[in-house]
Amino acid sequence: xxxxxxxxxxxxxxxxxxxxxxxxxFHEIFTKVNNAKDKTKKVELLRHYDSPAMRQVxxxxxxxxxxxxxxxxxxxxxxxxxxxxTEHTYLDQEAKRLWHFVVGADNNLTKVKKETxxxxxxxxxxxxxxxxxxxxxxxxxxxxxxGLTSAVVKESFNWNDDYVKIET
Numbered sequence: 001x002x003x004x005x006x007x008x009x010x011x012x013x014x015x016x017x018x019x020x021x022x023x024x025x026f027h028e029i030f031t032k033v034n035n036a037k038d039k040t041k042k043v044e045l046l047r048h049y050d051s052p053a054m055r056q057v058x059x060x061x062x063x064x065x066x067x068x069x070x071x072x073x074x075x076x077x078x079x080x081x082x083x084x085x086t087e088h089t090y091l092d093q094e095a096k097r098l099w100h101f102v103v104g105a106d107n108n109l110t111k112v113k114k115e116t117x118x119x120x121x122x123x124x125x126x127x128x129x130x131x132x133x134x135x136x137x138x139x140x141x142x143x144x145x146x147g148l149t150s151a152v153v154k155e156s157f158n159w160n161d162d163y164v165k166i167e168t
Contacts, residue, residue, distance in 0.1 A: 024049065025084070026057060026091045027128040033152070034145040042147050046156035053095035055157060060098060061141040062150045063163040067103040068137045069111065070118055077122040079130065089124040091133060097121065101137070 024032075029049045036042045046054075060066050080088045100106045101114055109117070118137075122130040135141040142149050153159070160166050 025126065025129055026054060027126070027132050029054070030132065030141075030145040030148055033148050036147065039147070039152060039155075042152050043156045046153065050157070051092065053092040056095045056098065057091065057136055058141075058153045058157075059163050060102075061136040061139060062153055064139075065162075068101055068139075069103045069105075069114055070101055070137055071115070072138055074134055075115065075119050075122070077119045077130070079127045080123055080125060081127065084126050084128075088126045088129075089121075091125060091129045094121055094125065094133075 029045065033042045033045050036045055046058075060068075082088050097117075100109060101118055106114070122133060125133060132141070132144065135144045154161070154163070158166050158168075
């Protein structure tokens with residue numbers, strides 16, 4: 001009985017909603033970086049929200065050795081119009097599947113299958129994260145998020161020009 005009252009308690013319900021909304025999407029994080037006034041703040045934000053998935057995504061966006069095995073531009077996909085936090089996937093979870101789309105990484109998939117899987121991934125993501133993923137693939141993420149540059153990313157994660165952590 002007390003358990004039901006606690007669920008119905010508006011203060012607890014609000015706290016639960018706040019806790020679940022505290023996890024930011026990569027789009028939200030990169031927008032914060034975009035809006036930061038100087039390089040120091042941008043680096044600080046990336047370090048604060050650091051995760052293996054974010055590093056993977058940023059490496060895919062900026063490392064010139066990573067070539068995407070997908071056509072340039074926007075493929076024909078249907079934008080997911082579901083409100084954020086409802087019926088869509090998140091790029092931080094999908095990042096582990098991005099290796100399938102890198103040249104030479106998955107030779108078992110045909111080009112058509114890779115493109116189909118990529119379109120399905122885009123359609124599962126929120127509209128903003130789908131655009132972000134297209135920016136990663138086309139290596140123009142810094143056009144979507146001003147100040148999210150190769151130099152900022154390398155400084156944030158202590159990477160050298162090969163996008164490998166500098167040993168100190």
